[in-house]
Amino acid sequence: MSNLTPREIVSELDRYIIGQTAAKRAVAIALRNRWRRQQVHTDLRDEITPKNIILIGPTGVGKTEIARRLARLAQAPFVKVEASKFTEVGYVGRDVESMVRDLVEASLALVREEEEAKVRIRAAERAEDRLVVLLQGGGTRAPGVGFSPPPAARMTDAEREKLRAQLRAGTLDDRVVELDVQDVPAGVLRGFSGPGLDEMGANLAEMFKSIPGMQRTRRRTVGVGEALRLLEREESERLVDQDRVTREALQRAETSGIIFIDEIDKIASREGAHMGGPDVSREGVQRDILPIVEGSTVTTKYGQVKTDHVLFIAAGAFHVSKPSDLIPELQGRFPIRVELEPLGRADLVRILREPKNSLLRQYTALLETEGLRLHFTDDAIEELAAVAQSVNERTQNIGARRLHTVLERLLDEVSFSASDPGAPRDEQVDAAYVRRRLAAVVEDEDLSRYIL
Ligand SMILES: Nc1ncnc2c1ncn2[C@@H]1O[C@H](COP(=O)(O)OP(=O)(O)OP(=O)(O)O)[C@@H](O)[C@H]1O
Ligand SMILES: [Mg+2]
Numbered sequence: 514m515s516n517l518t519p520r521e522i523v524s525e526l527d528r529y530i531i532g533q534t535a536a537k538r539a540v541a542i543a544l545r546n547r548w549r550r551q552q553v554h555t556d557l558r559d560e561i562t563p564k565n566i567i568l569i570g571p572t573g574v575g576k577t578e579i580a581r582r583l584a585r586l587a588q589a590p591f592v593k594v595e596a597s598k599f600t601e602v603g604y605v606g607r608d609v610e611s612m613v614r615d616l617v618e619a620s621l622a623l624v625r626e627e628e629e630a631k632v633r634i635r636a637a638e639r640a641e642d643r644l645v646v647l648l649q650g651g652g653t654r655a656p657g658v659g660f661s662p663p664p665a666a667r668m669t670d671a672e673r674e675k676l677r678a679q680l681r682a683g684t685l686d687d688r689v690v691e692l693d694v695q696d697v698p699a700g701v702l703r704g705f706s707g708p709g710l711d712e713m714g715a716n717l718a719e720m721f722k723s724i725p726g727m728q729r730t731r732r733r734t735v736g737v738g739e740a741l742r743l744l745e746r747e748e749s750e751r752l753v754d755q756d757r758v759t760r761e762a763l764q765r766a767e768t769s770g771i772i773f774i775d776e777i778d779k780i781a782s783r784e785g786a787h788m789g790g791p792d793v794s795r796e797g798v799q800r801d802i803l804p805i806v807e808g809s810t811v812t813t814k815y816g817q818v819k820t821d822h823v824l825f826i827a828a829g830a831f832h833v834s835k836p837s838d839l840i841p842e843l844q845g846r847f848p849i850r851v852e853l854e855p856l857g858r859a860d861l862v863r864i865l866r867e868p869k870n871s872l873l874r875q876y877t878a879l880l881e882t883e884g885l886r887l888h889f890t891d892d893a894i895e896e897l898a899a900v901a902q903s904v905n906e907r908t909q910n911i912g913a914r915r916l917h918t919v920l921e922r923l924l925d926e927v928s929f930s931a932s933d934p935g936a937p938r939d940e941q942v943d944a945a946y947v948r949r950r951l952a953a954v955v956e957d958e959d960l961s962r963y964i965l
Contacts, residue, residue: 531863616818904965
């Protein structure tokens with residue numbers, strides 16, 4: 514997966530994002546270049562600096578979406594941070610390292626999920642074995658965690674298989690069993706949050722776990738389905754080598770992590786004096802971010818992470834400031850600049866119609882759960898795009914996000930009454946329907962501002 518060619522990457526991105534070819538090409542090249550750089554002989558490799566990107570474009574045209582899809586495509590750990598948050602009161606320079614810590618967390622989640630998928634079948638088998646033993650006594654006084662199965666010896670194979678068959682057939686679903694489950698005491702950790710403290714809170718959670726008495730084992734009575742779920746969790750935790758997960762996660766963050774720095778334009782203006790107040794200066798934030806982008810070693814609770822090969826994608830509207838307002842060192846680290854196009858009516862039509870996850874598909878699927886078949890005619894789609902475009906022009910251009918508010922409004926009535934008994938099973942949405950539902954709001958500019 515990590516060696517997709519630029520062309521392959523672009524064509525995958527095309528399935529979700531309409532247009533924005535230049536941006537897709539740029540991220541595809543950047544991703545491939547990281548891979549290329551890793552293939553180069555060590556002597557030269559260290560001389561090649563990573564080619565990070567700035568995506569420039571108005572709101573709602575796909576900047577975040579492109580980065581997110583790219584990460585998913587590459588199965589790369591991904592985090593998104595708002596650069597402006599580092600200018601908030603209470604942040605100090607070192608807090609920018611939190612983006613790397615978050616990347617490691619994302620990486621851990623990703624790797625853990627992969628590893629768990631690999632043992633899923635075995636964990637399910639083992640959970641079932643244990644549950645069969647628990648069910649043997651009809652569900653009374655059952656041993657739980659850490660239990661090794663002497664009682665099973667008392668069960669013949671035939672008995673076991675019979676129980677197993679019943680379990681699978683669902684005839685035991687109304688039974689309950691007793692299980693010992695391990696509990697992190699809730700409440701103990703409440704109150705530990707806030708910048709910088711998150712990290713501490715997480716460490717404390719680990720610490721409490723190792724204090725005898727802090728980790729409670731609770732005996733719970735649960736239904737068969739719940740028991741199976743709990744046991745599967747436990748077995749899968751046992752089967753997965755947690756140390757390996759951590760090692761792999763650190764490595765994955767280093768070699769294929771993607772950090773998306775949003776609103777970079779908000780820290781670009783070099784005088785930020787007019788902001789006043791106790792804000793950390795914007796240039797200060799740039800200087801704090803710089804070492805991370807240049808490549809440094811960040812300590813996390815799982816170990817050290819080098820950021821040399823992390824891919825940084827920055828994004829911003831740059832209405833007021835320009836990339837040239839960034840400090841020169843940072844400009845140098847983001848040599849690739851791409852502009853995203855504002856979306857026009859034709860793009861909006863395609864955004865409604867084409868992506869695998871398009872809003873129309875989403876709403877149709879939602880209402881299908883109520884037994885309602887929603888059908889959009891072509892002229893309805895054209896009309897919707899026209900409405901969105903017109904509101905974007907007359908109020909504020911929020912790009913494809915406008916489609917969300919427009920569709921929500923359009924389907925307000927159907928969404929409300931679809932669950933009623935006797936509600937229609939089929940709903941045809943055509944241009945007339947769109948006009949009927951939206952005309953009043955669209956024509957009234959003040960109303961549009963609030964509703965669409
Ligand atoms: N070109 C596009 N093709 C398909 N969907 C798009 C496109 N542009 C935006 N969208 C949809 O619009 C929504 C917002 O897009 P996105 O989050 O990428 O905006 P953005 O460019 O990052 O804006 P902002 O600057 O406000 O963060 C998403 O739901 C996304 O799916
Ligand atoms: Mg965004």
